[in-house]
Amino acid sequence: MRELEERIVKDGKVLPGNIIKIDGFLNHRVDCALMGRMADEFAKYYDIDNVDIVLTAEASGIALAAICALKWGKQMLYAKKAKSDNIEGGLYASEIYSYTYKKKVTQIVAKDWLKSGDRVLIIDDFMANGEAARGLCDIVDQAGAELVGVGIAVEKGFQAGGQRLRDMGINYHALAIIDKADENGIVFRKQEGE
Amino acid sequence: MRELEERIVKDGKVLPGNIIKIDGFLNHRVDCALMGRMADEFAKYYDIDNVDIVLTAEASGIALAAICALKWGKQMLYAKKAKSDNIEGGLYASEIYSYTYKKKVTQIVAKDWLKSGDRVLIIDDFMANGEAARGLCDIVDQAGAELVGVGIAVEKGFQAGGQRLRDMGINYHALAIIDKADENGIVFRKQEGE
Numbered sequence: 001m002r003e004l005e006e007r008i009v010k011d012g013k014v015l016p017g018n019i020i021k022i023d024g025f026l027n028h029r030v031d032c033a034l035m036g037r038m039a040d041e042f043a044k045y046y047d048i049d050n051v052d053i054v055l056t057a058e059a060s061g062i063a064l065a066a067i068c069a070l071k072w073g074k075q076m077l078y079a080k081k082a083k084s085d086n087i088e089g090g091l092y093a094s095e096i097y098s099y100t101y102k103k104k105v106t107q108i109v110a111k112d113w114l115k116s117g118d119r120v121l122i123i124d125d126f127m128a129n130g131e132a133a134r135g136l137c138d139i140v141d142q143a144g145a146e147l148v149g150v151g152i153a154v155e156k157g158f159q160a161g162g163q164r165l166r167d168m169g170i171n172y173h174a175l176a177i178i179d180k181a182d183e184n185g186i187v188f189r190k191q192e193g194e
Numbered sequence: 195m196r197e198l199e200e201r202i203v204k205d206g207k208v209l210p211g212n213i214i215k216i217d218g219f220l221n222h223r224v225d226c227a228l229m230g231r232m233a234d235e236f237a238k239y240y241d242i243d244n245v246d247i248v249l250t251a252e253a254s255g256i257a258l259a260a261i262c263a264l265k266w267g268k269q270m271l272y273a274k275k276a277k278s279d280n281i282e283g284g285l286y287a288s289e290i291y292s293y294t295y296k297k298k299v300t301q302i303v304a305k306d307w308l309k310s311g312d313r314v315l316i317i318d319d320f321m322a323n324g325e326a327a328r329g330l331c332d333i334v335d336q337a338g339a340e341l342v343g344v345g346i347a348v349e350k351g352f353q354a355g356g357q358r359l360r361d362m363g364i365n366y367h368a369l370a371i372i373d374k375a376d377e378n379g380i381v382f383r384k385q386e387g388e
Binding site: 023024028029030031032033035036053058059062063065066067069070073074075076077078080081109110112113 | 217218222223224225226227229230247252253256257259260261263264267268269270271272274275303304306307
């Protein structure tokens, strides 16, 4: 998505350790109008009429998933981190490793809100090592729900997560794929249709 | 907001300890269409043209704040919990007590994204003891920004948070105020204009 790539170049900062900081419009301050256009772009890659639930992970995926769900007329569901006392009854749980927090995190979803047969589109802001998406796919499996696809705003193409989902035959798409980011700038992967 | 009250009665569960569980449409699975109508309702109480930023707290406020910001054409900003390694530079920080997690939590906002003079409307899903809102107001103060108001989806009127903001003269509004919730049902406060 050209607009997103241009915004990453304009506002992004490359930090040591391959960290690409775009928290001025994606996952701290959020440009919600841009996210509305990202929702329109995702709709080209998935059969939205056959999606029941947009699933994401707390916290940075929520804004994008909510705006997608609003525009598409769907329910949104987000996996929570760890256990809060206010979740009763049955839970789906999947343990992942958080590179952001450098520790294991358990993603949980209440069984009440994800059922066998639900058609699920996973939406998230970032794909790097793919731990969050792996946990979400695992939860979809546990529920006996159907995974329609995985849509990501920004993939770090030099890390393994995106390729692993492609290799699994999942309908996976990232709106921008960064193949290289260093002091010389940011290189995006050319994608089909561009 | 009549629709919200009816939805709370229909889908809410009252748990021991005055916990009102409405995670089937507000803060786990999210009814984004309803949130769109909640954004329209909030717009009756605040001068949206004079708002620059919609501010909320991670994680449960994000969906509602993002949908409000999309509908109003504003930027959204959410305070993060604790420190992740990916936030560099200056931060506003405010320590609050989380009754959900039963521990102190530090809310942080990068100084880059909130400036002196910004006109801020705080939006959140729940008001109980008011710790999250207190922390957000504190961050607005630290930035030298202007607090336009505080808008809440559901207030537990039998806890102190909402009244404290009213007593401070803040333009505070909750779309539904629960005055009592027990095995006999849920009683809402009658509000002006209803």
